[in-house]
Amino acid sequence: MKKIQVLIAIGMIVAVMGGVVAYKTDVSAFEGRDTAWEMKPPYIFTGCSPIDDEPCWYCPEVDAPYAPTFEILDTDAAKGRYYTMTKTITLKDLVEFHGHDCEGLFHAACECKLAMDELFPDGIYDRTDMRAMAGKSPCYCDTVMYLTGGRIRYGTFDMDPRLGHSIIIQRISTGETVMASWRPGVNCVPVSKVNPEPYELWSAYPQPNAPLGKDITWEPEVDTNRLIEIKAKLWGRKYEISPEELTELAWLQRKHVEEILTHPLEESYQIKHLPDFEWEKPGYDSIIRRKDIMFKNYPQMYSPSAGTEEEWLEQKAVDRHEEMMKK
Numbered sequence: 001m002k003k004i005q006v007l008i009a010i011g012m013i014v015a016v017m018g019g020v021v022a023y024k025t026d027v028s029a030f031e032g033r034d035t036a037w038e039m040k041p042p043y044i045f046t047g048c049s050p051i052d053d054e055p056c057w058y059c060p061e062v063d064a065p066y067a068p069t070f071e072i073l074d075t076d077a078a079k080g081r082y083y084t085m086t087k088t089i090t091l092k093d094l095v096e097f098h099g100h101d102c103e104g105l106f107h108a109a110c111e112c113k114l115a116m117d118e119l120f121p122d123g124i125y126d127r128t129d130m131r132a133m134a135g136k137s138p139c140y141c142d143t144v145m146y147l148t149g150g151r152i153r154y155g156t157f158d159m160d161p162r163l164g165h166s167i168i169i170q171r172i173s174t175g176e177t178v179m180a181s182w183r184p185g186v187n188c189v190p191v192s193k194v195n196p197e198p199y200e201l202w203s204a205y206p207q208p209n210a211p212l213g214k215d216i217t218w219e220p221e222v223d224t225n226r227l228i229e230i231k232a233k234l235w236g237r238k239y240e241i242s243p244e245e246l247t248e249l250a251w252l253q254r255k256h257v258e259e260i261l262t263h264p265l266e267e268s269y270q271i272k273h274l275p276d277f278e279w280e281k282p283g284y285d286s287i288i289r290r291k292d293i294m295f296k297n298y299p300q301m302y303s304p305s306a307g308t309e310e311e312w313l314e315q316k317a318v319d320r321h322e323e324m325m326k327k
Contacts, residue, residue: 044124046071048085052092059092059101061254064261067091068113070147073126075296082296086124089147097146103188103253104139104165110265111167111180112147118178118271119171128293129172131156131279135163135194135203144169154290155281164194164203170279177277179207185216186268188227188256190235207274218263220256227252 051069053062061067070089075082094109095101116125127149134140134157141159144150144167150157156172166181181202189195194204201207230249234241241249260268281287 043084044073045085046124047088049087051088051090053090056092059095061101061106061258061261062091064258066261066263066265068109068265070113070116071124072147073124073128074149075128075293078292079294080292080296081298082128094143094146098139098142101254101257102139103257104137105143106257106260107165107182107186107269108134108137108140108143108167109147110260110269111182111271112144112169114265114269114271115167115169115178115180116147118273119169119174119176128296131170131172133158133160133163133168135159135165135167136161137165140165140167151290152282152284153288155287156290158280158282160205162194162204162206164192164205165189166203166205168205168274168277170277177274178271179205179274180269180271182269183214183216183267185220185224186260188224188231188253190228190232202272216263217267218259220259222252222256222259224256227256 053067053069055061055063068091072087072089073083074087091101091106091109094105098105116130117123119130120126125147127147130148130150132144132148132150134144136159141157145157148157148169152158165187166179168177168179170177179202187195227249230241230245230252233245234249
């Protein structure tokens with residue numbers, strides 16, 4: 001009992017170091033909901049986790065002027081309620097998960113940032129309320145799954161090669177669906193069926209007609225034609241490139257990413273709404289129901305014996321925490 005109170009007190013004290021964001025209290029039906037409780041937490045503490053944006057050998061781009069960060073909301077425990085505090089994900093977290101910093105990872109992260117900003121205008125991205133699709137790139141798939149919480153096992157992530165280097169994210173509670181892709185001029189891949197020229201379509205994925213969007217407004221200093229040339233040689237000739245070309249490829253990719261992250265993301269990527277999009281569950285036999293969100297909308301309780309903040313404060317859990325810190 002005492003341990004529970006102390007842990008809650010630590011969470012509250014840490015939380016006040018960040019900001020407080022009022023959460024929307026409109027009632028929405030959540031897919032797979034097991035209870036009648038539909039209200040989200042009345043408030044969310046933001047900025048509660050350390051932001052690891054110190055450049056390092058495996059992710060020197062993390063502190064770039066427009067490197068995206070993600071304020072994430074999850075559930076507490078295996079069958080838990082919503083957390084009332086957020087976590088912050090940086091590019092370093094993505095690299096640690098994926099294994100290396102690469103061009104595809106950064107493209108996918110930037111596209112996710114614009115799409116999630118559109119779906120969650122309060123800036124708190126609810127990983128229990130998203131499902132997503134990406135193309136066959138492992139860099140894109142890893143990034144999109146990590147940021148959205150989508151999983152094939154739960155039927156909230158799917159892969160469609162026709163997407164190429166575009167992504168689709170849907171907010172489950174509202175059905176609002178957004179597609180994101182790069183702008184012409186940022187992409188440095190050989191022309192193919194999924195990445196068509198002259199980019200009249202965002203990808204080969206079926207989609208409604210929509211303005212393509214303007215090209216990027218800045219001029220890359222990196223020789224993007226050379227980057228495409230090396231990739232075409234790599235993919236088209238059974239990986240027959242020299243050690244020098246391999247080094248050049250990695251160098252050009254990193255320099256290109258660094259250039260992109262010195263400009264507002266809207267200048268390099270674009271989004272559009274898919275009003276008629278209908279999610280189809282992936283056709284895998286192992287799809288199971290996600291159980292860690294069964295009770296996410298239960299009313300918040302501050303401890304097993306305190307249903308309100310006032311009752312919790314009467315137990316002087318904060319004082320116990322102060323005593324513990326003095327020892």
